[in-house]
Amino acid sequence: MPTQVILYYSTSSSAISITYSCAAGYHVNPPQPVVRLYSACERRVYLNQYSDGSGWAYCVNPWTASSIPAGYQYPGRVAVGAVAVC
Numbered sequence: 001m002p003t004q005v006i007l008y009y010s011t012s013s014s015a016i017s018i019t020y021s022c023a024a025g026y027h028v029n030p031p032q033p034v035v036r037l038y039s040a041c042e043r044r045v046y047l048n049q050y051s052d053g054s055g056w057a058y059c060v061n062p063w064t065a066s067s068i069p070a071g072y073q074y075p076g077r078v079a080v081g082a083v084a085v086c
Contacts, residue, residue, distance in 0.1 A: 005045050005080055008036035026053070026079040033073035038065040042083050047075035059086035 005020040009031040020027055022041030028051040039045045042062045049055025058072040062085065 004040050005043075005078070006038040006040065007031075007034055007078060008038075009033055010035050020078065020080065022080060024080055024082070026077050028077050030075060030078050032075070034068050034075060035073060036065065036067050039063060041080075044081045044084055044086050046077075046079040046081055047072055048077040048079055049075060051076040053077060053079065061085045 004022060006017050007020065007030055008015055008017045010033060015035065016031070018031060022043055024043065034047060037045060037060050039060050039062050044062055045060045047058040047068065056072065058068065060066045
């Protein structure tokens, strides 16, 4: 069973991915823009506007792939949260 969070971001020439553990915690200043996120674990994942978790938040449910709306593609933090849904 996969246990990872995969974040897809784009550059001028290609789409690239980075993988994070499903352990609860956060990662600041992810590559941007984030265009897709796949939570392959039982935890919800938040994109937060600022690295301290303030500002807007966009939540992706466990076991879900989500295209990220344009207004949320430049997060300051990726937070792997509780074992729960958004």
